[in-house]
Structures are given as C-alpha cells and as structure tokens.
Amino acid sequence: xxxxxxxxxxxxxxxxxxxxxxxxxxxxxxxxxxxxxxxxxxxxxxxxxxxxxxxxxxxxxxxxxxxxxxxxxxxxxxxxxxxxxxxxxxxxxxxxxxxxxxxxxxxxxxxxxxxxxxxxxxxxxxxxxxxxxxxxxxxxxxxxxxxxxxxxxxxxxxxxxxxxxxxxxxxxxxxxxxxxxxxxxxxxxxxxxxxxxxxxxxxxxxxxxxxxxxxxxxxxxxxxxxxxxxxxxxxxxxxxxxxxxxxxxxxxxxxxxxxxxxxxxxxxxxxxxxxxxxxxxxxxxxxxxx
Numbered sequence: 001x002x003x004x005x006x007x008x009x010x011x012x013x014x015x016x017x018x019x020x021x022x023x024x025x026x027x028x029x030x031x032x033x034x035x036x037x038x039x040x041x042x043x044x045x046x047x048x049x050x051x052x053x054x055x056x057x058x059x060x061x062x063x064x065x066x067x068x069x070x071x072x073x074x075x076x077x078x079x080x081x082x083x084x085x086x087x088x089x090x091x092x093x094x095x096x097x098x099x100x101x102x103x104x105x106x107x108x109x110x111x112x113x114x115x116x117x118x119x120x121x122x123x124x125x126x127x128x129x130x131x132x133x134x135x136x137x138x139x140x141x142x143x144x145x146x147x148x149x150x151x152x153x154x155x156x157x158x159x160x161x162x163x164x165x166x167x168x169x170x171x172x173x174x175x176x177x178x179x180x181x182x183x184x185x186x187x188x189x190x191x192x193x194x195x196x197x198x199x200x201x202x203x204x205x206x207x208x209x210x211x212x213x214x215x216x217x218x219x220x221x222x223x224x225x226x227x228x229x230x231x232x233x234x235x236x237x238x239x240x241x242x243x244x245x246x247x248x249x250x251x252x253x254x255x256x257x258x259x260x261x262x263x264x265x266x267x268x269x270x271x272x273x274x275x276x277x278x279x280x281x282x283x284x285x286x287x288x289x290x
Contacts, residue, residue: 003224003255004150008142008264011149015271020058022278031090031281032061033117033273034083038076038102039069044095054270060277069099076107084112090284091117091277114283117276120167128171131178134279140171141275142268143204143225150257152202152223154179160200162186162193162213162245168206168227193217205245215250224251224258227265 023031033055037044048064055062067079083092092115098104108116113123119137128136133144147154159176163169164187173183186196194217197203205213206227218224228245244261252258259265 003252004257005252006146006150006225006257006259006264008146008259008267011146012267012271014149015145015268015275016054016058019060019271019274019278022282023059026281029281030059030061031277032063032088033091033093033277034063034065034089035093035095036065036067036076036079036083037095038067038071038098040066041095041097044097048095050270051273054274055277058274060274071102073102073107076102077110080107080110084110084115089115091115091280093117093273114287115280117273117280118167119171119276125166125171128174131175133175134283135276136175137167137171138272138276139168139206139227139265139269140175141272142265143168143172143227144175145268145272146225146259146265147202147223150223152257154181154202157181157201158199159183159202159204160186160196161204161206162197163204163206163227165206172204172206207245209245210243211245211247213246213251215247215254218251218254220254221256222254224255225265226259226261229261229266 035048035051037048052062052064083089092111094104094108096104108120109122111121113121116124116135119135124135127134133141154176159181161169161173161183164185169185173185176183184196186193197213197217198219200219200222202223203218204225208228208230210230210232224246226244226246230243231240232243234241242262
C-alpha cells in the first residue's frame with residue numbers, strides 16, 4: 001500500500017480562510033504587504049506574482065516595488081527605511097536573490113522586525129530559539145503546519161532534518177525541539193547521510209538537489225516532508241517540470257505519508273506568509289495601545 005499523500009493545497013486553503021477571516025475583522029484597516037524586487041529575475045517575478053494573487057484572495061493589499069538592478073546599497077537602505085516608517089505599510093519583504101553587488105542578508109536585517117514578513121530578521125529568528133512562532137520563517141512554519149495538520153505525533157519522534165539553512169533547516173529543527181522531538185540535522189558535512197535518514201520516523205528534506213533521497217534511504221513507515229523545489233528536464237516530453245529533493249514514486253511506496261512537489265510545502269509556505277502579515281498587523285496594533 002502506498003503512502004498517504006499530504007495535500008498541501010488543502011492545508012493552505014484552510015489557513016487562507018482563517019487569514020481572510022482575521023483580515024475582515026480588522027476593517028476598516030487593510031493590512032498591506034510591500035515586496036521589494038531588485039532587477040528582473042524570472043523566478044523572483046513568478047514568486048511575486050503568486051504572492052500578489054494570494055494576498056488578493058484574503059483581502060491583503062499588495063504592492064510589488066521594482067527597483068533597478070544597478071541600485072546602490074545606500075538607495076536600497078533608503079527604500080527599506082522609508083517602508084519601515086510608513087504607517088500604511090504593515091509588512092515588508094525583500095525578494096531574493098539580489099544582484100551580487102548588494103548584501104541581501106544585511107538588507108533583510110534592516111527591515112523592522114515588526115514588519116518582517118519573511119521572518120528572517122535576527123530578532124524573529126531569536127524568537128524561534130525561545131519557541132515563538134510569531135513572524136518566524138515561512139517555510140519552517142509551513143513544515144510545522146503540515147505535520148500538525150496531518151496529526152503526526154512529534155513528542156519523542158526521531159526526526160532527521162536534511163539541510164541546515166537559516167530559513168528552513170535550522171528554524172524547523174528548533175520548532176520541532178520545542179515539541180520535544182529528537183532532532184538530527186544533516187548537512188554537506190554529514191559523512192553518511194543514509195545512515196541518519198534510515199533512522200528517521202519523520203524525514204524532512206530541504207537541500208535543492210533533485211532525487212537526493214532514494215527509497216533505500218527511507219525507513220519503512222516514515223513520514224516524509226519534501227521542501228525541495230527543483231526544475232528539471234523531462235526526458236520523455238523534453239519539457240521542464242518541478243520536482244522535489246525526494247525520489248517521489250519509489251519513496252511513496254515505502255513511506256506512510258509524504259508531501260508532493262508541487263502541491264505540498266510550497267503552497268503552505270505562501271499561506272504562512274499571509275499569516276505573518278496578519279501577525280505583524282496584530283503586533284503593531286498591540287504596541288500602539290501600550
């Protein structure tokens with residue numbers, strides 16, 4: 001019997017319905033998300049388009065502010081500073097990647113932590129260490145939402161997180177630790193990856209390498225969450241398609257539950273972005289009353 005497919009689209013729709021209800025309750029105020037895009041990266045543009053559509057669906061105002069690829073660091077700082085001080089702007093994000101002459105991480109640190117839609121400011125990452133989920137990284141929140149929506153027991157579970165990025169692997173591991181899971185984090189320095197993944201009751205993969213996790217690397221009955229999004233060429237059709245980091249077909253025959261790509265973590269990540277905008281609006285209103 002094959003694995004249960006965890007429907008990320010259905011989970012995302014449920015979250016979006018909750019967000020839409022929260023936004024409606026804020027009227028006449030309308031939360032606003034401003035995305036900064038430097039240059040014309042096709043992937044970033046596609047992501048921005050999906051953000052705008054998702055915001056429209058739940059009643060959040062959305063503005064994509066396109067900046068020239070040659071913008072100076074000083075001018076980018078001025079843009080971010082202006083958004084920080086604009087009372088009409090609820091949340092801000094800097095679409096990555098940025099051109100090589102700019103320090104994207106440094107620019108993200110300049111965003112007001114209370115307007116940090118992506119949850120990547122050091123203040124908000126520090127909150128994750130303390131177990132807080134308010135304005136945490138969206139993909140890490142998406143992984144937790146998926147596991148909890150699928151009613152996967154976390155306390156005492158043997159979890160292996162493959163990938164240790166600041167926006168997925170590390171915060172996901174910390175959020176799982178808060179739920180008393182036993183977490184192993186694997187990365188490029190891990191000597192025998194398969195030895196770790198075969199132990200996992202819950203296996204989460206976020207590397208960006210198609211087919212990294214094969215069926216022989218998965219414990220029978222494991223729950224597999226595939227965060228990877230990779231575009232590959234289909235040899236049969238000659239067209240590109242999106243795949244994850246997990247060899248989906250064979251692994252789905254061994255796992256007890258698995259997220260598809262597309263239709264899994266990505267959909268929920270967008271929903272978490274919307275939830276973060278609402279969280280930002282709520283926090284800002286609370287501070288006004290103090």
